[in-house]
Amino acid sequence: MNPNSDPKSLLHASFHAALQQVAPEHPLQVELERPRQASHGDYACNLAMQLAKPLKRNPREVAQALLAALPASEWVDKTEIAGPGFINIFLKPAAWQGLATRILQAGQTYGRSTLGQGEKIQVEFVSANPTGPLHVGHGRGAAFGASLANVLAFAGYDVHREYYVNDAGRQMDILALSTWLRYLERCDEFVPFPANAYQGGYVHTMADSIFALHGKRYARPAADVLQRIPAAEDDAEGHLDALIAKAKQLLGADYGYIHGFALEEQLGDGRNDLTEFRVRFDSWFSERSLHESGLIDKALDRLRQRGHLYEQDGALWFRSTAFGDEKDRVVRRDNGIYTYFAADIAYHLNKFERGFSRVIDVWGADHHGYIARVKGALSAAGMDPERLQVALVQFAVLYRNGQKASMSTRAGEYVTLRDLRAEVGNDAARFFYVLRKSDQHLDFDLDLAKSQSSDNPVYYIQYAHARIASVLNAWGGIEADLLDADTGRLEHPQEIALLRRLAEFPEIITSAAREFSPHLVAYYLKDLAADLHGLYVACQFLVQDEALRQARLLLIAATRQVLRSGLDILGVSAPEKM
C-alpha cells in the first residue's frame, strides 16, 4: 500500500515539517485526533497549544504560523483555527474515497499491523482445574483470552495459546475420590458421601462409565474404607484427606486408573466445550509433567543457588519479600510435597526457556495477590519480571430472577458454560463476554440473555453483514470487477462517514493489542454496523447508473471485509443470511 494514500500519515508528515520550520528547537510528537464533533473537521491538531508555553506566544498565533508553514495538499479542503488554538483540518472526499479499493484489494490483510513485528508471545488462559464442567466464569476468561490472542495475532505478533492443566493437586485427588465413592455406591458399597466432595451429576456419570467398563474390579468393602477415618463433623477437610489416603492405600496402582480416568474425562469434556466455543489452544501443559521431569527441582535449585530459599519449621521457603511480596511463601511443605506455587515457578521459567520473549497470563481477579510472588520468582531467577504481563479478568456474576446465582463447583449448583452456550448461542456468548473491559465486573443476567436474545447487539452487527451479502447476491456480478469502480462517485455524507469509519479499523486494532482490550473491537463493530445501516436506509445500492452502482457496491464489499475481520477476531460468525 502506498503510504501517501493514507490521509492521516500524510497530515502527520505535513505537521512534522511545519513544526520543524516554526519551532525546530521543540521536537514535539505530532498528535492528530479525530474530533468528536463533525463540525470540528476530520482531524484536529493541538500542537499550537503545546508550543504556546515554551515559545511564550499566544497559542492561536502559533497555530497561524504552523498553518502558514504547512505544505499544501490536494486532499485538504480547508483548515481553521478554533477554540483555544486547535487546528482543524477538513479533508476533501477524495482523501477517503480510495480507501474502499485498497480494502478490497488487501482483503483479510486490511487492518493487520506490524506492531508485533513477529515477536513470539504466549497467551495462557482458562487453565481451569479439570475437576468438572467449565462454568460461566471460565467462559469469560476463555472468550477474553481467545479474543486477545486473536487481536495480538492480527497486530503482527506470533501468538502461542496455552492451557495450563492443574493435574497434580489435591483438587484432582478429591475428584478421583468423589468418582470412586460414587462407583462404590454403584457396587452397593455405601460410604457416606462427604459434603465437601464433588457433588455434580457428572461424577455419577463417570462412576457409571467405570462400572460399565470394569464391573466391580475397583470395588472395596465400605467397612475397610471407613476404618480409622476421622468424623467429618470434627474436621471436614481432614476427613476428606483421610479418605483420599485410604483410597490410595486400598487401590494401590489402581488409584492411578481412577485418577487418570477422571482427569481424561473432564479434560476431554472441557476441550470439546472450548472447541465448540471457538476457543482453541496450541498446547495443553501438564502441571504433573513439571513434577515428573524434575523441572521443579531444577527451578528451585536455581533460586537456591542465588540464595533466595531458606528452611524453616520443616518447610522450604522462598524469600519473596525481598522482591516486594508482602510475606515469604512456602515452596515445599513440611510433608515434602511441593506447593502449587513451586510448580508455577518452574512453569514460568519453562515458558521463557521455550523462547517466548513475552508471556501474558490471563487470570481471574481472585489471583491478583499472586502476581507479586510470581514476578518475584522471575526476578530471583535473574529474569526481567516485566516480560510477564498479567491480564486480570473480573468475575462474571450470574443473575437469575434478579438473584445472584451460586457458582460453587463442589456444590454442583453452578451454570455451566455449555448451558449458557445452549441458551444464548455461541455468537451472543462470545460477544457479550468481551463487551466489557476485562477489569470491569460483568453482570450476566441469564433471564435477560435468554429472553432478549433477539435484541442482542451481536445480531445488529451480523445483520449488517447479512444485508451486504444479500445485496451483493442480488447484484450477482463479479466482485473483482469492483476494483475498477470510480470511487470519485462516493460523495454522499453517509458514504463518506462509512469510509472514515473504515479508516479507523487499523487504529482500533493497534489500540486493542497495545491495551489488551478486545472490547474496543466489539464497540468499533457496533459503530461500523450503525454506519452501514444508516447508509442502507439513505442510499439505494442497486441503482441504474452503473458507475455509481459499482462504486457503492465496492464500498459495501469493503465494509463486509472489515466486519468479517472484526467478527473473526471476536470468534463470532458472519452469516450470509439471517
Added chain:
RNA sequence: GCCUACGUAGCUCAGUGGAUAGAGCAUCCCCCUCCUAAGGGGAGGGUCGCAGGUUCGAUUCCUGCCGUGGGCGCCA
C-alpha cells in the same frame, strides 16, 4: 487492617489531559410501493461519588475521604 480494581443518564456500560461527555436498553413521537424494519430518524434524561492538588485546560493525572466487588492459606 493491608493490597487491588471499580464509582459516568432510570438500567447496563463505553470514552477522553482539550472545544457542547456518548451508546444500547427503557419511555415518548415519526419512517416500509424501494437491495432483509433483526433497520432508520427525532425527543426527554448528567454536579462524570465527594474534597483538595498539578495544569493554559481535569470527568481523565496525583492525594485524601466515602461507597462497592475481589484478594490476603504449608489450598489450587
